[in-house]
Amino acid sequence: MSGQGKPASNSFFDNVYAVVCMVPYGRVTSYGAIAAYLGTRGSARMVGWAMNASHTQVTGVPAHRVVNRNGLLTGRHHFGSLKIMQQLLESEGIEILNDQVVRFGELFWDPAKEIKH
């Protein structure tokens, strides 16, 4: 392919997409965890913004697996319908109660801990 192995992580956004795509089925992660893995812990906001772009861009990023530090589905409003995100998570076997991920501590998937390489 044409040469230079252009890394998929040319942009901060692509970096976020890559990490989110690495999230295994039935697991969830947080914006801060992704930001911290990328080395930009203070840019947790950008991670959420990248998710917003992910739905306008052609991706396939399971943004529904990304929740805030409290395990709360803060970004559910951006999925088009308020129930989409919850249904997607429940479809993966994740239990949602009061817009919050049940057993978030057990389902939490830390990229910096799993992808340490």
Place this chain on the structure above:
DNA sequence: TTGCTGACCGACG
């Protein structure tokens, strides 16, 4: 070009 906003997080009082 400048300025503001945004799906967060952590610290402070």
Place this chain on the structure above:
DNA sequence: CCGTCGGCCAGCA
């Protein structure tokens, strides 16, 4: 306990 503020980066008017 609760509210408030700063920081980070990228997109848009």
